[in-house]
Every structure is written in C-alpha cells, then in structure tokens.
Amino acid sequence: MSLCSIMKLGAIIPLCALFTLTQQTASLDKCACELFSSEKAFPHDKLETAQNNASDCNSNATPQKTFELESLLLGLERRLPQLVEDVEVLEKENDGELYGALSLHVIENELFEIMQLFDKLNSTAQAHQDLADEATQQLQDLRSDMQDLEKFDTMQVVKRQQANQRLKRDLDQCKNGIHPTSRPTGPPKGACPHGQFLNITGPRVYTAGEYPGSYKYGAWGRDPKPEAGKENWHWLVMLTASNRYSNYVRLYSTLSSLIAGVSVPGNVQIHASNPTTNTIQGPNVVLYGGALYYNCYNKDAICRFNLTTKSVTTVTLPKGTRYNSKGNFCHLDECYLYTDLDLATDESGVWVIYTTTQDFGNLVLSKVEKGENPELGQTWRTSVYKQSVTNTFMACGVMYATRYVDKNTEEIFYSFDSATGRENFNVGIFINKMSPNIQSLNYSPVDQMLHAYCDSYMVSYKVLFE
Template sequence: MWFLATLCVSCLLMGTQAQSSASFRRSNDRNGRCQYSFTVDSPTEASCPSPVSSPEMESLKSRLGLLEALVTRLAGGEDVPKFSESSGSKSGLQDAYNQAVEEKAQLQREKQRLERQVQDIQRRMEEFRQEAERLRNKPCTPQSPPRGLVNDNGFRPGSGPAPPHLISIPEKKDHLSLSTRYQELTAVVTEISAPNLDGPTDITGCGDLVWVGEPEMHRKADSIAGKYGVWMQDPEAKDPYGSEMVWRIDAVGADMRQLIGYENMDDLARGFPTKVLLLPEGVESTGATMFGGSLYYQRRLSRTLIRYDLLSENIAARRDLPHAGFHGQFPYSWGGYTDIDLAVDENGLWAIYSTNKAKGAIVISQLDPHTLEVKGTWETKIRKTTVANTFMICGKLYAIASYTSPNTTVNYMYDTTTSQGKAISVPFKNRYRYNSMVDYNPVHRKLYSWDNYYIVSYKVRLGKQE
C-alpha cells in the first residue's frame, strides 16, 4: 500500500517536471452543476485534435457576434434611422404645406369677395355719377317772383342787381313783415353763381392743359393678359374703318401680336369685337398709337419702329429710331419695357424716348407718318425713369408724377415751340392704382388710359396756364 502511494507521488513529480504548467479549475456546467477539472499541458501535442467549446468560449463568441453586429450597424446601418427622421420631417413639411395651401385658398376666396364688393361700390358710384350728370343737365324750372313784388322792364331773377326804381313794394304793411319782404327782395336781386363741375372753360384750338376730369371706365379686361395694355381710336380714320372704331392690344405675354377692333365704344363695353388682326411682328410694351389708317408700334426687343397699314394688313414702313434705348434701358417708372412711347396730337406723330447721350433725359422727336423719318428732335431736362407716363397735346409734352397714387398730378410741361420746360400742377387720378398707358386723342379731346385691367378715359380742358 505504501509502495503504491509512493509510486503515484513519483509519477506526479515526474509529470510536473515534464510539463511546463498545470491548472485546477472549478466551474458550473451547462446544467448548472459544480464541476472540478484538473488540467496538465501535453508534452507532445500543441493542441487537441477536437477541442470542446467551453461556456467562456460560447460567451466570447456571443460577445464577438454582438460586436460584429454593432460594427456593421455603425459602418453601414445608420441610414435607416436617418431615413426615418427624414420621413418624419417630410411628413411635417407636407402637413405645413397643405395647411398653407388651404389658408391661401381661403385668402383667395376672401379676396374675390372683397373684389366683388369693390366692383359693386364702383358700380353704385358710377350710377350716382350718371344721376348727378343727368340732374346737372336737366333745365331748372323757372320760379315766379314772390307775391308782393313787382318786376318791371323785363327784369329776370339772376341777371344781376336790379336798380331800385325797377322794384316796388306794396303799401299794405299788414300782410308781410318788413323782414319777410327783405328776404324776398334779396332772393330776387341776388345772383348766385353755381360751381363749374366740368372744370375750366375750354378754348377753341390749342392751348395749355389746365384741367383733367374724373376717369370714366369703359371696360375691364377678362384675364391676366389685360392687366396692362394700350387702346386707341384713330383721329384720322381711313376706310374701311370709321372714326368710331376702337382698337386694343393686351400687353401681357411673350408674343403680343393681336390687334382687336370694336365697332364703337358700346361694343367695347360689351366685349363684342368685330375685327382681329394678327400683326406680322410682335409689339413691345404699351407705346403703340393709331393715326391716318395705320398702327404705329415698336417691334419687340429692338429700337425699330413699324407702320402697319390697316387696309392692306401689311407693314408699310419700318425704321430704326436713332440711338434710342430699348427693352428696359430707359422705361417709365412703372417699367414694362416702355422705352419708346409713340403719341399723336394736333401736330402729328411723335416719339418719346431717351438715349445714352441724353443720359436718361426725355427726348422728343417728331416723325414723318409715312416714312417714320425724324423731322425734329428736342431734349428735355427731366429723366424718363422718374415719371409715370407722358403724352403730347398741341406740340407740348406733359409728364405724370405717379402711376399708383390715386391723387397725383401732371407735374411737368415741355413746349417744343419755345424749347422750354417748366413745372406745373394739374390734378390727375389713378382710380385703379396701376396706370400703364396714357395717350391723347386730339379729335375727341380726351386722354385714353389703361389702369390695372380697366380701360378708362379723361376729359381735358385747354386754356392758359396761370
């Protein structure tokens, strides 16, 4: 027995010397039971041919798997949460956009309602104006002189103070008091001058502009194409079109080539055109005019002037306006590429524009209506971009201060006869707050205007500037 114990100890000592290390371990098995193990390194084998997985290895593999998944997510899996955030943002933006669209629709409905109210008020005002005009033109009923007063020698009330010997007062003082008689006598002999609602007295022939009447509305455009435009009547109309023919060109759009004609002002008001001509070349802005059976206009994107004959429906003449600015170089203050403005008055055809040499000041040229050749040129001292619009009357240029102010003025006049300009102040109204065209018709003696969709006209008076 002792021998066997000694032999076992010797084997252990020899095994210990032959091996580099040994270990003793205690751990739980897969079933949770305590397990003791004694490990000695093999002196001949580097590794076991069929290793057995330990719980630590399984735990390590699990951790490595988790680590690999985390690395994979960090390296390429972050797009998913970002996509979710982006989706949430897009959803929020879509909700906000839908709400904005709904509010816009509500505001549009409210705007339409207010526009209807404005139109109704304007209609009522026009009815009141017409009624006032009717009452103004209605003759007054003659009044018989008060009882107790004697009119002698054909004297009529309102003809001025009557001489004392023409009026006798009855001797019967018991019928009327002295104060009553005095009031009746004053009513007879006092002349009361009524205000002149039509402005200053007009003169025959030419003179200075002294008064511009209230705007009279003839028609409102049907679409956005008619927000700006030009309308006219030929002061020297030729067959086959009469002097009452009305022409218009809508000036909103890339290709303005339609010239629309109406038989008269009533057809214009009702919107019944009788003629539509397609111009061979596009129109630039609102500077066109009509004279002697031809339409005169500036060709789009150029300084070329065109005379379009209405009878033959062809271009009769064309010519470049020397050195004239075009397409936004020297427009009126409202813009609209109004660099060249053609006008007609008692003296013929005119072009209103500017050049680089004039440094933006208004230049006036009188044109030959047949060849478009320049017959004379005048340079003013007022910048074209500072005025809202201009027109010619009797060889004089007139400038309007504002195109949006409801109560503005014609504030400048230049006389081509004397080559002198001066400041003036003639009231002018932009009823619809965006006036894009003003031209003068010497036959009807009116200003024609296009004010924010509305076709309007103004009566004018000529006289002597004070």
C-alpha cells in the same frame, strides 16, 4: 462854474431838445443828465401782429383758389353740351340688343358726374364767399392798424417813400411811352385750336372690357385720323405674352361695343407668331391714319403696321437709344417693363418719346413724319430724367409728363412746348386713378380725351382747355 462846464453843457443841451431836463449835476470835470422821452414807445408787437396777419391773408387768398373755381365752371360749361352730344350719338348707334342697356348706362354716368360737378361747384363757391368775407375783414383791420402805426412816423419817412414810389412809377411810364419795350416771346397764337390746357376731369369711361382682370399691360383709344366710315371705331392692344409682347390689334365699331366686349370687326393680326420680328413690344402703342405705331420687337426702332395692306415699315432711332427694358418709366416702387419707347398722337400727328445714353437718361422728343415710309423728323432734348416719370402724352405740340403720387393719384407735373422749347416743372394737374398703375396714356385730339390703360382696365378722362 468853470468855462469847461459851460462849454460841455452847451454841447449837451441841443441834443436834449426833445427831452425833458429833470436833473443836472455839475462838477469840475463832468456833467450828467437824466432824460425822459416825450414820445410814446413804438408798438413793435402791434407791427409784428399786422405783418403776421398780412402773411396769413396772402397764404389764404391765392390765385390757385380762383383757378379752381374757374376750372369747375369751365368743366360744367363743357359737360352739358357734351351730354347733349352723347345722347344724339347714342340715339344713332345700332348695336342690337346692346343699345338700350348701354345707352342708359352711359347717360346715367354722365348725369351722375354732372351732379357731382354741381355739388363741388356749390361747396367751392361757398368756401370762396367765406374766404372773401374773412379777407375783407382782415384788410379792414390791417388798414386801421397801419393808420395807427403811421402816427409814430414823426419824421414822415413812410410818406416820403410813398412819394418816391409814385415818382418812380410816373418816370417808368414816361420812359415806356417814349421807348416802348418789346413784348416777350411767347407761344405762337393759334398753335392749339382748343386754347391752353387747364385740367383733367373724370373718369368718363371705366371698364374691364371683355377680358376682366386679364392682360395687365396694354393700350386703347381712337384713331385721330380715321378712314371714312370708321370715325367711331375704337382699338385695343393687349400684351398677351408675358405682359411684354403682342401680335395683333383688336377693333370695336363703337365705344359701347368695347365696353360690352363685343369685337366687330375683330382682330387684325400682324404675324401668326408672338413675339417675332416686327411684332409689338411694350404697351405704348397708338393708331393713326389706319396704321399702328409701336416699338418693334427686340429693336431700337418704331414699327408702322398698315391695317389695310398688312405691311410693316420701320423707323430707326438714333444710336444709343435705350431699348429692351433699359429705359423704362418708373416710380419709387416699380418700373413699367418695356416702356422704353412711348408713341403719342396729337393734332399734328405721331410723336415718339424715348431716351439715349448720350442724353444721360433724360427724355428726348422726336416727331415721326407721316407716310407709308415714315421718317424721324425734328428732335428736342429735355432736362427731365425719364425714370422719374411714369408716363407721357402729347397735346397741341406740348409734351406732358406724369409722376406717381399714390395709388389713387397721378400728377401731370411737367410740360415741354415744342414750339418754344420752354419747360415747366410745376404744371400741377392731378388725375384721379381707378387702379394704382397707368401702363399707357395717350391723348385723342378727336374728342379731347385722355385714354389710360390701368392694370387691365380701360379708363378715359376729359381734357379741359381754356
């Protein structure tokens, strides 16, 4: 054998140490060998199956499903004491002949909704138990599969990676112990007395009132800061002229009176003509502290009508504010006329949501400072386009925006926190609608209810907080 051949074989044999040498052909200028692996082939299909199973397990067991169960439990926890409270309130009401029928009707509705909540809770709990059993079995199978696959890690790469991860974790803990990092800035604690906004349940009230099928646009609710003796009063504003204008607010002494359509003390008129200077334009109206706040007729301004003195004061909005149905709430099929200005109430007072030409149609939020001569206070600008929104409301200083999903569902998809300036485009709370359109939506901090006016029907929902 030539010296060249010997040197070449000396170079090849170490490379073939893990293999069985089955044949060798020597020649003057080259050599060749046929090699067979002594290791088993890696099962790539088994690894792919394990990855798919892990992905399926992650997609099935999500935090949202746990949140759904927690929301139902929270809803039940709130509804039972509320039922007791409603019974006590109804026992004290004195509506004459209305009392017996309406009180029984309200209690019957409450019990029916609580039973529905129980049924949904039971079905959800069973579904979660089935999911937990399935996930447990999947995890056991995955653990067994991964233990089998680790046998192919002859170089112990995975074990070294795990050791490195443990070392890195220990180093991070050591660093954090010596130089603790500051916590991220969050919303001020105690900003909302009820906790975090979690969900919407209901409807709790669904009534056509005393004008069934009439006056498609309007608003209704309670005064968050009522005068003494008027704590149970409810108010109603219907746009009685062309679904655009109104000149009075209608008052009811109790919720039962509103449902039955018996208005006492009746109407409080802003002006004898409709429409005219400083009367109501558009459905987004609120009552606060015995005064009605609304979009003044044919003005880019807020009117404040004092129900006691019958006086009107105005708040001028910034130059460029869209009004006269040029900055409406919309969805793909329809825009809600004369919804340029949306007045809202919460625990802190009155707000106005609007848009301007210089903000390119995005929502603008301003605080309305209370008083006989109200003024526009601090203003915030958002990045959500108004005509992609169907309605807004305030709760604990946070603005929430809704969008049309279909004729049965509305979604609260967006929030803007005035305390932190943070925006969230993925709120994901759904409202079960009783009519396709919600012309006005406002939150009542008195009872944490959301009052909606839907195609001439009055609907209310319970807001669930943490």
